[in-house]
Amino acid sequence: MIKLINQKRSLDKKLLAVVIGLTLFGVLMVYNASVAEAARDFQDKFYYLKYQALWALIGLSLMLIATFINYKFLEKISFLIFFVNLLLLIIVLFPGIATEI
Numbered sequence: 001m002i003k004l005i006n007q008k009r010s011l012d013k014k015l016l017a018v019v020i021g022l023t024l025f026g027v028l029m030v031y032n033a034s035v036a037e038a039a040r041d042f043q044d045k046f047y048y049l050k051y052q053a054l055w056a057l058i059g060l061s062l063m064l065i066a067t068f069i070n071y072k073f074l075e076k077i078s079f080l081i082f083f084v085n086l087l088l089l090i091i092v093l094f095p096g097i098a099t100e101i
Contacts, residue, residue: 020060023056024056026052030052031048031052034048034049035048035049
């Protein structure tokens, strides 16, 4: 039986610092590129910054949670994950389900 959670996992602090640094740089670049449009469209020059920062925090949180999942478990269910993703990609090809932008 493969354990779902690996409790003896340690974080690679250098890699975590690089990921957080790149994420912060990306959020800053989104703010820098969109401040005028956000002020014009939403009367809040920080609108896109807040939106991007929220998703960055969600992504970083999920990344930290994923570090404690045993990769052997994911390897065991990889075919299921693959076919679910393939099915979801096919579903968006049907009219009425996906929206075209």
